[in-house]
Amino acid sequence: MSVTGLSPNFKVAFDANSQVFSLAGVVRPRSVDEIADSIAMLKQAIDDVRGVLYVDVKRLIQMNNTAFHAFVRVALDACRARADLRMVIVTSSVVGWTTRMFGHLNQIEPQITVEVYDSTFYPGQSFVEDTSFIPILRTQTKMTWRHERSILPRHGLRPGIAIADVCCGIGDFAVLVQKEFQPARIVALDHSKASLAYAREVATNFGITDIEYTYGDASEMLLEDNQFDFVSCRHSLQIFNEPELLLKELYRICKPGGRVYITNEKNSHCLGEPRAQSIQWTYNEVAKLFSHFDMDVELGPKSRRYLADAGFDDILVESFMVTNLDGDPQDFADVITAWENVYAGEMAVRRGDTPEFIERFRQGFRDHIFAALHPKGYAGWPIWVASGRKPT
Amino acid sequence: MDVGNSVPAEAAFEPLLQFEMEMGTFLSEWQHCDHLSTYLARMISHNRADPVRHSNFFSSALNELLEVSFRGGTASGQIGLSIYRHGPVERVQITFPCPAEQVPFYREAVQKIDRSDAHARYLDSISTDMAPSRESILLDLAINFDASIRIEESTSPAVTLIVDLPLEGLVS
Numbered sequence: 001m002s003v004t005g006l007s008p009n010f011k012v013a014f015d016a017n018s019q020v021f022s023l024a025g026v027v028r029p030r031s032v033d034e035i036a037d038s039i040a041m042l043k044q045a046i047d048d049v050r051g052v053l054y055v056d057v058k059r060l061i062q063m064n065n066t067a068f069h070a071f072v073r074v075a076l077d078a079c080r081a082r083a084d085l086r087m088v089i090v091t092s093s094v095v096g097w098t099t100r101m102f103g104h105l106n107q108i109e110p111q112i113t114v115e116v117y118d119s120t121f122y123p124g125q126s127f128v129e130d131t132s133f134i135p136i137l138r139t140q141t142k143m144t145w146r147h148e149r150s151i152l153p154r155h156g157l158r159p160g161i162a163i164a165d166v167c168c169g170i171g172d173f174a175v176l177v178q179k180e181f182q183p184a185r186i187v188a189l190d191h192s193k194a195s196l197a198y199a200r201e202v203a204t205n206f207g208i209t210d211i212e213y214t215y216g217d218a219s220e221m222l223l224e225d226n227q228f229d230f231v232s233c234r235h236s237l238q239i240f241n242e243p244e245l246l247l248k249e250l251y252r253i254c255k256p257g258g259r260v261y262i263t264n265e266k267n268s269h270c271l272g273e274p275r276a277q278s279i280q281w282t283y284n285e286v287a288k289l290f291s292h293f294d295m296d297v298e299l300g301p302k303s304r305r306y307l308a309d310a311g312f313d314d315i316l317v318e319s320f321m322v323t324n325l326d327g328d329p330q331d332f333a334d335v336i337t338a339w340e341n342v343y344a345g346e347m348a349v350r351r352g353d354t355p356e357f358i359e360r361f362r363q364g365f366r367d368h369i370f371a372a373l374h375p376k377g378y379a380g381w382p383i384w385v386a387s388g389r390k391p392t
Numbered sequence: 393m394d395v396g397n398s399v400p401a402e403a404a405f406e407p408l409l410q411f412e413m414e415m416g417t418f419l420s421e422w423q424h425c426d427h428l429s430t431y432l433a434r435m436i437s438h439n440r441a442d443p444v445r446h447s448n449f450f451s452s453a454l455n456e457l458l459e460v461s462f463r464g465g466t467a468s469g470q471i472g473l474s475i476y477r478h479g480p481v482e483r484v485q486i487t488f489p490c491p492a493e494q495v496p497f498y499r500e501a502v503q504k505i506d507r508s509d510a511h512a513r514y515l516d517s518i519s520t521d522m523a524p525s526r527e528s529i530l531l532d533l534a535i536n537f538d539a540s541i542r543i544e545e546s547t548s549p550a551v552t553l554i555v556d557l558p559l560e561g562l563v564s
Contacts, residue, residue, distance in 0.1 A: 026426070028425065028426045028455060028459075030422040031523075032522070032523065061448065062426075062448070062451065062452060062455070064455060064456065064459060065456060065459075065524035065528065065529050065532055066459075066523060066524060068518075068524075069518065069521055069522065069523060069524050069528075070522070070523075072518055073521075073522060076518075076519060094445065095445075095448060096445065096448075096449055096562055096563060097448075097449055097452050097536060097537070100535075100536040100537075101532070101536050104514070104515055104518060104535075105518070107515055108515055108518060108519045187443075187444065189444075196442075200441060209439070212438070212443045212444065213441070213442065214442045214443065214444035214445055215442055215445060216444065216445075222444050222445065222448055223444060
């Protein structure tokens with residue numbers, strides 16, 4: 001159900017199966033009467049649930065005190081009337097005031113607890129947000145930029161437009177776009193505070209002041225609807241367990257007629273000569289390893305389907321191969337070393353792989369490095385680029 | 393007259409933005425509170441470390457002040473709003489005409505913020521009030537936004553609330 005009497009963005013829903021009552025958007029009524037339907041829905045939800053009622057305010061962007069008091073009063077009255085009822089209010093670390101305001105309720109009524117939805121919103125987060133990965137991310141972007149710089153204009157990037165770079169990581173792509181394409185506005189969002197701190201430092205060192213770095217959850221962004229001409233999301237759909245959710249958000253913030261640009265890999269297609277067999281075996285195993293943690297690093301060629309299913313039209317897909325012949329081969333080797341450290345050194349260990357497996361797994365990365373640095377060798381890392389237009 | 397809680401010693405607050413509107417026009421539409429707080433918050437937050445989240449936080453606080461003005465203001469005269477910055481703190485100075493007999497209530501509400509039982513009274517307000525009082529809104533700002541609030545009174549029937557919001561620290 002949507003309540004449209006106030007802000008069109010205010011949404012109230014109750015999912016009886018999971019016993020989740022959710023409030024989303026902006027709710028700033030003048031009087032309680034304006035939210036009477038929503039209050040009634042909460043009361044009905046309370047009547048219907050057994051045990052725990054989850055109150056999801058992760059996407060509650062604004063709520064004035066009038067609405068806060070009204071909803072809280074219902075919750076407190078219910079807890080006083082029903083000793084069997086527990087309420088868990090789920091807030092987001094992104095919207096800071098919700099955790100502060102709702103956080104008081106436990107002091108009034110112990111049956112109400114507040115949980116901050118934060119560190120576990122996608123399974124691979126601990127690997128991806130590992131700060132030891134930061135230096136190599138810069139090298140990766142340097143290598144991919146050589147290709148994307150000329151690819152991006154074909155997908156709609158041009159000077160003077162509003163851009164959002166979602167899952168910006170350490171923000172180096174945003175810096176390159178800012179320098180090369182001079183957008184009117186560029187917002188760069190990520191969920192890693194360490195990466196954002198690094199991004200801000202780099203921007204400061206380069207004297208760049210007009211990139212708006214923001215901490216946020218890509219699947220539930222604070223950014224408003226229909227704001228950006230170009231929304232990029234690079235190497236990220238493949239590490240979310242629910243890429244459809246992410247695409248829905250990218251679609252939402254994109255202006256009608258604007259484009260969403262995504263890049264993803266198909267890791268099993270990484271290649272090298274010599275020692276091709278060992279390399280291929282390892283990267284096939286990389287795909288399986290990520291799959292174990294609910295990540296799909298084979299997503300690249302599926303981009304067209306994902307974009308179509310999300311409602312985009314005029315979908316463009318192309319691919320490019322980062323190789324050891326792009327610039328310094330040692331850069332390529334450094335990236336593979338970082339992969340080996342994280343994939344074999346951390347993820348395979350976490351999965352519980354045997355030392356024998358891990359040794360063979362490592363060997364493929366070492367052979368890829370060997371191929372990259374071999375005077376007659378060739379090593380490649382393929383990437384799929386896709387973009388779609390949001391219909392007008 | 394100047395009444396208020398622990399506002400730091402006057403520092404070099406730089407003006408960011410000034411806004412005036414006929415009170416009658418302001419009172420003609422409740423949504424002015426939401427629209428103004430959203431728009432002004434976005435403007436002044438653009439060069440904060442995290443503009444999107446700073447804007448969200450600031451809009452929450454500013455909206456409550458505008459709603460207090462809306463509910464308590466009278467139609468004659470102007471509402472004036474100035475926003476200043478000093479380091480991590482934004483200062484909101486909001487002036488609105490109100491009935492003379494209402495002024496003591498604002499003064500009392502601001503004074504109560506400083507008392508040791510402020511937190512308990514805030515919890516009591518959440519727990520028992522069907523609708524938030526002007527006192528509980530100011531307590532909300534002090535407790536949830538770490539605001540320092542003081543009040544200035546003039547000879548005209550108007551109230552000026554000066555609210556310092558150290559949101560940059562909260563957001564980061």
